[in-house]
Amino acid sequence: MLSRFDVIIVGLGAMGSAAAYHLAKRGKKILALDRFAPPHALGSSHGQTRIIREAYFEHPLYVPLIQRAYELWAELEQASGKRLFRQTGGLMIGRPDSAVVSGAKRSAEEHRLHHELLPAAEVRRRFPAFQPTDEMIAVWEPRAGILFPEACIEGHLGLARKHGAELHMVEPALRWEPDGNGIRVFTAKGEYPAERLVLTAGSWIQSLLSELSLPFNVERQIQFWFEPKNAAIFHADRCPIYIWEHEPGRYFYGFPNLGEGVKVAGHHEGEIVNPDSINREVAPKEVAAMRALVRKFLPGADGPLRTAVVCMYTNTPDHHFFIAPHPAHPQVLIASPCSGHGFKFSSVIGEVLADLLAGGRCGFDLGLFRHRWFGRS
Numbered sequence: 001m002l003s004r005f006d007v008i009i010v011g012l013g014a015m016g017s018a019a020a021y022h023l024a025k026r027g028k029k030i031l032a033l034d035r036f037a038p039p040h041a042l043g044s045s046h047g048q049t050r051i052i053r054e055a056y057f058e059h060p061l062y063v064p065l066i067q068r069a070y071e072l073w074a075e076l077e078q079a080s081g082k083r084l085f086r087q088t089g090g091l092m093i094g095r096p097d098s099a100v101v102s103g104a105k106r107s108a109e110e111h112r113l114h115h116e117l118l119p120a121a122e123v124r125r126r127f128p129a130f131q132p133t134d135e136m137i138a139v140w141e142p143r144a145g146i147l148f149p150e151a152c153i154e155g156h157l158g159l160a161r162k163h164g165a166e167l168h169m170v171e172p173a174l175r176w177e178p179d180g181n182g183i184r185v186f187t188a189k190g191e192y193p194a195e196r197l198v199l200t201a202g203s204w205i206q207s208l209l210s211e212l213s214l215p216f217n218v219e220r221q222i223q224f225w226f227e228p229k230n231a232a233i234f235h236a237d238r239c240p241i242y243i244w245e246h247e248p249g250r251y252f253y254g255f256p257n258l259g260e261g262v263k264v265a266g267h268h269e270g271e272i273v274n275p276d277s278i279n280r281e282v283a284p285k286e287v288a289a290m291r292a293l294v295r296k297f298l299p300g301a302d303g304p305l306r307t308a309v310v311c312m313y314t315n316t317p318d319h320h321f322f323i324a325p326h327p328a329h330p331q332v333l334i335a336s337p338c339s340g341h342g343f344k345f346s347s348v349i350g351e352v353l354a355d356l357l358a359g360g361r362c363g364f365d366l367g368l369f370r371h372r373w374f375g376r377s
């Protein structure tokens with residue numbers, strides 16, 4: 001007789017590791033599978049740093065979620081004994097009517113968040129790493145900072161295991177099928193029955209949902225680390241995280257130098273790829289395109305390239321998240337395509353998934369994230 005789990009989780013990156021932790025902590029009997037051994041560098045959650053910010057330019061509905069995420073990261077830091085977060089403050093930089101500036105301002109005002117509007121000259125004075133042009137302004141938010149993604153995933157997985165979750169690394173789920181009101185997951189090692197299934201397979205999620213023809217795409221993204229020519233101005237005490245809309249709808253973002261060089265990356269504009277055949281080499285012309293932005297806006301970071309690493313976004317058409325039950329099998333929850341801005345929320349998404357599995361409700365408005373492509377509200 002096969003042992004029956006309460007919940008099987010497929011994919012143990014950012015979202016799945018958090019779900020495993022929250023479910024195991026509530027006493028659920030969990031089996032969690034990953035095709036690799038997270039934290040690894042083949043999905044969407046590697047590269048040493050992720051931005052966390054509160055004045056969310058993408059939509060004010062994200063603000064209550066991020067506020068809970070901050071609390072949960074602090075709790076995880078305590079419980080795991082790992083350093084997960086460094087506060088640096090954050091700048092959203094662009095023209096006054098840019099999406100990044102007007103959206104951050106809207107969220108900050110609607111939610112009465114601590115923030116300041118800084119003209120370009122003031123940005124240059126306070127933060128000499130940044131050289132915005134005179135027509136640009138910035139929204140400054142003091143709470144923003146850096147999460148250390150590999151440590152976050154290790155923290156969630158370590159505590160999930162401690163609370164009794166069974167974690168099977170390097171055991172990909174090949175397929176799943178409904179089994180009465182429950183489900184059954186098949187791997188090369190066997191088959192596992194459970195009451196519920198959580199699919200958090202990141203860039204591979206569509207291969208487990210091929211019957212739905214979901215309109216997600218996987219986008220190749222590159223993270224670059226440049227040696228600063230002027231190290232002092234990129235120290236984390238003087239250089240906050242930032243997102244820069246340098247032309248309408250075109251973004252890059254980055255971090256201070258934490259010892260590995262100044263990390264910068266473009267946001268979107270990458271090639272649409274298949275996660276199993278993605279090109280992980282970075283071409284000289286890709287370095288040159290990033291360097292041109294660095295030279296213009298962060299000239300003190302225009303030293304030699306230290307390294308460049310490829311990563312993947314899993315995008316929805318409107319770049320909001322997708323967190324919803326399977327339309328035909330409500331015992332299956334889908335939660336992964338986070339369109340390149342999900343890491344900071346993974347702590348709260350783990351809790352939301354546990355709440356949804358417990359009673360079908362959670363305390364947040366998930367209206368942006370549901371059923372849009374199933375023809376339902």
Ligand SMILES: Cc1cc2nc3c(=O)[nH]c(=O)nc-3n(C[C@H](O)[C@H](O)[C@H](O)COP(=O)(O)OP(=O)(O)OC[C@H]3O[C@@H](n4cnc5c(N)ncnc54)[C@H](O)[C@@H]3O)c2cc1C
Nearest residue numbers: 011013014015034035043044051173202204311342343344
């Ligand atoms: C370059 C880059 C920069 C980013 N910057 C930020 C940022 O600054 N701030 C922010 O908030 N977000 C950021 N993001 C987005 C964020 O990192 C992602 O939204 C988040 O990491 C996605 O988590 P995930 O759990 O969906 O995917 P992953 O962490 O990739 O996890 C998916 C897991 O599923 C496993 N898997 C796949 N198929 C199977 C299978 N069949 N069976 C078993 N396991 C399977 C994979 O091995 C993987 O471990 C960035 C993303 C990238 C790529």
